[in-house]
Amino acid sequence: MSEDYRRNNPSDAIVEQMVLIDIRNMLQSMGKEIKSFPLPEIDNTYDDACGVPHEIFKESNIESIxxxxxxxxxxxxxxxxxxxxxxxxxxxxxxxxxxxxxxxxxxxxxxxxxxxxxxxxxxxxxxxxxxxxxxxxxxxxxxxxxxxxxxxxxxxxxxxxxxxxxxxxxxxxxxxxxxxxxxxxxxxxxxxxxxxxxxxxxxxxxxxxxxxxxxxxxxxxxxxxxxxxxxxxxxxxxxxxxxxxxxxxxxxxxLVRNMRAHSDPWFAEYLLRIGNGIEESNVDGEVRLPDEICVPYTGDDNDLDRLIQCIFPNLNENMANKDYITSRAILSTAMIGLIVLI
CATH class of the missing domain: 3.40.50.300 (P-loop containing nucleotide triphosphate hydrolases)
Structure with a gap:
């Protein structure tokens, strides 16, 4: 437990105190006190929490953005x-x-x-x-x-x-x-x-x-x-x-107002209809996606290129734009299945 602290603190006394504080925090999370064990005492000089339970100390120090x-x-x-x-x-x-x-x-x-x-x-x-x-x-x-x-x-x-x-x-x-x-x-x-x-x-x-x-x-x-x-x-x-x-x-x-799709109210309402189970479906419960949100599959070698161009238009010009990259993705069927399982 002391190895990480030794990289930044050459003093054996400081390293010992840091490890003792870690042990105390672990014991507190399990409802035990470090004083119940034959270990050296913690010097409050090195203890930022000053006896406050570790969980409360961490939560109290979360800064509001x-x-x-x-x-x-x-x-x-x-x-x-x-x-x-x-x-x-x-x-x-x-x-x-x-x-x-x-x-x-x-x-x-x-x-x-x-x-x-x-x-x-x-x-x-x-x-x-x-x-x-x-x-x-x-x-x-x-x-x-x-x-x-x-x-x-x-x-x-x-x-x-x-x-x-x-x-x-x-x-x-x-x-x-x-x-x-x-x-x-x-x-x-x-x-x-x-x-x-x-x-x-x-x-x-x-x-x-x-x-x-x-x-x-x-x-x-x-x-x-x-x-x-x-x-x-x-x-x-x-x-x-x-x-x-x-x-x-x-x-x-x-909450029903879709803030992500406020510029496309039709799509927001369409998602709600599917989620609520009121969108028209066939006897197997399958919903047909509207043609306007589909990229046609023809079976030729250019289908993948068309999909990439549809999802990532002007990719080379926007390669360095993080907002462009993080706002779109192509998921394979294997990845979709993994997301559902998770």
Missing amino acids: EDDVALSDSLNNEQRAAYDEILSSIDSKDGGLFFVDGPGGTGKTFLYRALLAKVRSQNKIAVATATSGVAASIMPGGRTAHSRFKIPLTIESGGYCSFTKQSGTATLLRTASLIIWDEVSMIKKQKVEALDNSMRDIMDRPDLPFGGKTVVFGGDFRQVLPVVRKGSRAQIVDASLRRSYLWDYMRHLK
Whole structure:
């Protein structure tokens, strides 16, 4: 554990203190104290946290991005209504549960970032998590829900998260004013219920969902649902959050205005019709894509070139433009299958 520190600190005393602080942080996350073990004492001179649990120290030092602080001024009417209602619940003693429901492109992450910046600018703690690492990475200070809440990989109904009442994680959750969990539609309901059971326990408020904290869930049930090994459609639906006892406690906030496709309202409405299952389909449930959004396949050798030219027009002139490159992609069928599995 000391090798990395030795590269930047020639002093054995400093290296020893850095390692001891790391060990203390690991023990705290497991609900243990370093003083319970025969190890040298930590010199507070080298301890930036000065005894504050590592989890709280890290969350408290997440700096609000200046652009995020100004996001609240750019919210549309739907986002503004959700933003105001969620902030109001933070100040109430009983908190509140919210589910932000919206297809991709309606600005769920935009809303989360505005909320996080606002709460943190008030010197309060806001915990940002998501089911997937990609979704977590686009929120400042974001972590996966499994990592942050110590959720067991396999869990049955009535289970608990694996942190203790004395752990740094428990202290962080007790202190937090806001908890955000994005892409919760992808996870089994038992894992959300495990956090609920643990929160009721550490808050000593067993009669209130999540112990009276303000918790914001988000997701889109039109997208990937929980994975049930060899499960039927009914079993997959039953594993989702909508079949949890928590669903009835949630205030449902809908975002329907597609901000990514505001310049193409026809396409935004088309995506909604497919997601809602009301677009015309054949007996096998297949939807025919309109000709205007398809690149014809003729079977000759130039089909691939036409596809590349359609997706990447004037590629050579725009090769150095990051916005051009990151705003378009060609996915192979193998890659699409991998995304669905993930």
